[in-house]
Amino acid sequence: MNGFVFDFERPIVELEKKIQGMKEYSYIENVELQDEISHLEAKAEKLRKEIYAKLTRWQRVQLARHPQRPYTLDYLQRMMPDFLELHGDRRFKDDPAIVAGVGHIRDLPVVLIGHQKGRTTREKLHRNFGMPNPEGYRKALRLMGLAAKFKRPVVTLIDTPGAYPGIGAEERGQAEAIAKNLFEMSHLPVPILTIVIGEGASGGALGIGVGDKILMLENTWYSVISPEGCAAILWRDAGKAKEAAEAMRVTAKDLLEMGIADEIIPEPVGGAHRNYDEAAKILETVITERLEELLALPTDELLEKRYRKYRKIGYWEESS
Amino acid sequence: MVWFRRKQQGVLTTEKKVLPDGLWIKCEQCGEVLYRQELERNMWVCHKCDFHFRIQSHHYILFLLDDGSFEEFYAGIKSVDPLRFKGKKKYADQLKDAVKKTGMNEAIRTGFGKINGKPVVMAIMDFSFIGGSMGSVVGEKVALATEKAMERNLPLIIISSSGGARMMEAAFSLMQMAKTAAALARFSDRGGLYISVLTNPTTGGTTASYAMLGDVNVAEPGALIGFAGPRVIKETIGQDLPDGFQRSEFVLEHGFLDIIVKRQAMKKTLSQLIDSLKGGQTAQAS
Ligand SMILES: [Zn+2]
Numbered sequence: 001m002n003g004f005v006f007d008f009e010r011p012i013v014e015l016e017k018k019i020q021g022m023k024e025y026s027y028i029e030n031v032e033l034q035d036e037i038s039h040l041e042a043k044a045e046k047l048r049k050e051i052y053a054k055l056t057r058w059q060r061v062q063l064a065r066h067p068q069r070p071y072t073l074d075y076l077q078r079m080m081p082d083f084l085e086l087h088g089d090r091r092f093k094d095d096p097a098i099v100a101g102v103g104h105i106r107d108l109p110v111v112l113i114g115h116q117k118g119r120t121t122r123e124k125l126h127r128n129f130g131m132p133n134p135e136g137y138r139k140a141l142r143l144m145g146l147a148a149k150f151k152r153p154v155v156t157l158i159d160t161p162g163a164y165p166g167i168g169a170e171e172r173g174q175a176e177a178i179a180k181n182l183f184e185m186s187h188l189p190v191p192i193l194t195i196v197i198g199e200g201a202s203g204g205a206l207g208i209g210v211g212d213k214i215l216m217l218e219n220t221w222y223s224v225i226s227p228e229g230c231a232a233i234l235w236r237d238a239g240k241a242k243e244a245a246e247a248m249r250v251t252a253k254d255l256l257e258m259g260i261a262d263e264i265i266p267e268p269v270g271g272a273h274r275n276y277d278e279a280a281k282i283l284e285t286v287i288t289e290r291l292e293e294l295l296a297l298p299t300d301e302l303l304e305k306r307y308r309k310y311r312k313i314g315y316w317e318e319s320s
Numbered sequence: 321m322v323w324f325r326r327k328q329q330g331v332l333t334t335e336k337k338v339l340p341d342g343l344w345i346k347c348e349q350c351g352e353v354l355y356r357q358e359l360e361r362n363m364w365v366c367h368k369c370d371f372h373f374r375i376q377s378h379h380y381i382l383f384l385l386d387d388g389s390f391e392e393f394y395a396g397i398k399s400v401d402p403l404r405f406k407g408k409k410k411y412a413d414q415l416k417d418a419v420k421k422t423g424m425n426e427a428i429r430t431g432f433g434k435i436n437g438k439p440v441v442m443a444i445m446d447f448s449f450i451g452g453s454m455g456s457v458v459g460e461k462v463a464l465a466t467e468k469a470m471e472r473n474l475p476l477i478i479i480s481s482s483g484g485a486r487m488m489e490a491a492f493s494l495m496q497m498a499k500t501a502a503a504l505a506r507f508s509d510r511g512g513l514y515i516s517v518l519t520n521p522t523t524g525g526t527t528a529s530y531a532m533l534g535d536v537n538v539a540e541p542g543a544l545i546g547f548a549g550p551r552v553i554k555e556t557i558g559q560d561l562p563d564g565f566q567r568s569e570f571v572l573e574h575g576f577l578d579i580i581v582k583r584q585a586m587k588k589t590l591s592q593l594i595d596s597l598k599g600g601q602t603a604q605a606s
Binding site for chain 2: 163164166167169170172173174175176186187203206207225230234247249250254258260306307311313314315316317318319
């Protein structure tokens, strides 16, 4: 994948360019360079592993926001070829910041809901940078209603910098829309699988994120507020985002340790943005496996487990 | 589970005053100079302009529940600092300071009480404890209060006053939104009555979870109620906000509140709602 490169990716990208150059040279000039190439490839592999194992929390946040990172529709094209998008909340309008629809993952019929960011300036504006208005949450809920009625599991893909803070959003009840989704998702009588594929910011993420399992791709973040937002409030300086990301512990690994995420889904080496097909293949496999496990549970047990999952989150002490 | 109960009297003595001192107090809205005793008698509402001063949890206990009927539970649950969070200040120190300043263990108190003789479960948030922010303890106590109400088939009343989720507990705080909503959904499925009372301010994750989920949503006049804070919205859209934006009256006009009730009439209204929805004969043919 060409294009944007973060500083911490640069040594790898440069080495890969060099390898590519040697391969071309070897081919064009008909020179035997296989030993040198193999040597460099091994070196690149080692470098990738070293760099990606040691990424700071802030670098993970940057990867989650990588301009070439696959979005919901990129995954859908690959793992749900028969995806049929359904629009609108039947109340006010259609919100392009959330896509929702029906189709199959492998042979499994599912209702899929995900935040959607845009790639070009025009698309970004159309998708409102992946920041939903209340209509997005209400559309999601409408489709969850279809899932419950027709006994289809729900898969949600989370990737949002937050619910949109705007006048219209407040007028039309952003808080109520999110609250209602948490309420309904907590007892929706079909399996819900939630996967953070990019950014998981605040109530805007959680509004489609209450499920039986919370999975996170390796290079994603999920917290109560963005690192910049936290820094602006606690340090009065959005430039302290790096420190805020550390303090809030926002990465997939952190959320697994906190007992909130159930599983980390590995990405292709270097990040999902470096290989969409492979990333989608991994995601497809994990979704299918987890859904099959959840579909095997009786509804009562499913709902009791879901309740317990959230009920036990948090830490406190009790004295008298 | 061991849970902790303490009579109203004992708690009141430990709670510290956060309202302004002095015999005369200036109204924050109209500037009228008010005689403290009269203001107290008027439940901290300006007699001239109806401005509702922000009051603490012990005031609501006094104003809304029958005398001496409050039996606090789970008062011993205290916040810890699970992430060893350090912003400009250490969260652990902030907690210590807040406990010292307010005499409370957290930003919410929960207990049994009576409204005109009718037993209820009540949870009252307190803005003076780290801005009424919702961390693990607030979420847990809301869920526990909801479960208590469910167990005893009592109406649940939550008085909200909160700047939203507590950043210093990061994702733990966020998940309290899901936890409280899940508890309320169960309570609702079993026919429980939940009345949400929103006071100034109720914003962020608190609004986007239990505060907006009442069977009936009641607010005090002029309270700031919303998801995003006005400053964030202003910065995002780069223009001034309309007059009265996100105030109770605005939120009611847009359809998200059932009723706005002055503090002096709140107890009577709660009592009426309980009678109308849970009292007397049910329509269900059996
Ligand atoms: Zn006044």
